[in-house]
Amino acid sequence: MKIGSTGRPTSSAPTRKATGTSSAQAAAAYGGVAPARNIQDTTAIMGIPEAELTPKVRDAIMSLMAEVDHLRKSIEGINKRLAEAEKLADQDPLLPIYNRRAFVREMTRTQALVERYGEKASLIYIDLNGFKGINDNFGHQAGDYVLSEMAARLVKSVRESDVVGRLGGDEFGLILSQAGPEQAMALATRLPIELERNPIFWEGQKMDVGLAYGIVPVEAHLHPEEVLTDADSKMYKQKREAKSGG
DSSP, X not given: OEEOTTSSEEOOOOOOOOOSOOHHHHHHHTTTOOOOOOOOOOOEETTEEGXXXXXXXXXXXXXXXXXXXXXXXXXXXXXXXXXXXXXXXXXXXXXXXXXXXXXXXXXXXXXXXXXXXXXXXEEEEEEEESHHHHHHHHOHHHHHHHHHHHHHHXXXXXXXXXXXXXXXXXXXXXXXXXXXXXXXXXXXXXXXXXXXXXXXXXXXXXXXXXXXXXXXXXXXXXXXXXXXXXXXXXXXXXXXXXXXXX
16 A cells, blocks of 8 residues: 555555566567676686587596697796806806906907998907905905906996996906097096995905006907907006006
8 A cells, every 4th residue: 555645545556576578579569678697607618518528538638738838838947947057157157247258259240230230339448457456365255356346346337238247367348338538438437436436445444456447449340359458458558557657
């Protein structure tokens, strides 16, 4: 019973549950919009509804998928180990910079850029002065520390695009991309000044170490070892002149 507009009780027809109503009738009753279909969720394996698979086929597909996933993870692990092995092969055994072999390879790449695009590039060959005395007076542990400190300072002094490597013993190399001899000279002359202003200390003892350098342009038509030899010669020339006071 509901309350009508007159305030008097009026009877209402009982609500009946529709039975056997067609979709067309339902659409007409709701303004012509058909009710949404009841879609049941179904699982699928490789795009095939699971309900259509026999237990044996389903088990075979699941086993195959597990093997594929295991193979994918194995390949990812192999690629990761290969990347780590390549990094170790390129890195100096003592310092976190390129070894000579990797440095020469990067020299070759730089030469290719010089030849193809006409870019400038320079090589700085560095040798430490007084390093033998450090090993003799303080031991190889002190010498290793000096080498690691020099490597860290060289890395900080160059750009991300440049290359730092250990060429052997107490010798280092810098490949400066897109840098001519003037820019290379500006960097090379700054290195010993900074070393003098901020010396290396080992267990509270100042390490009496300096450096000599040789600078050459990276030329495309030369073998990388020829470029290194030329820079090495210029470095020893500077070292001899410094000893003679010339």
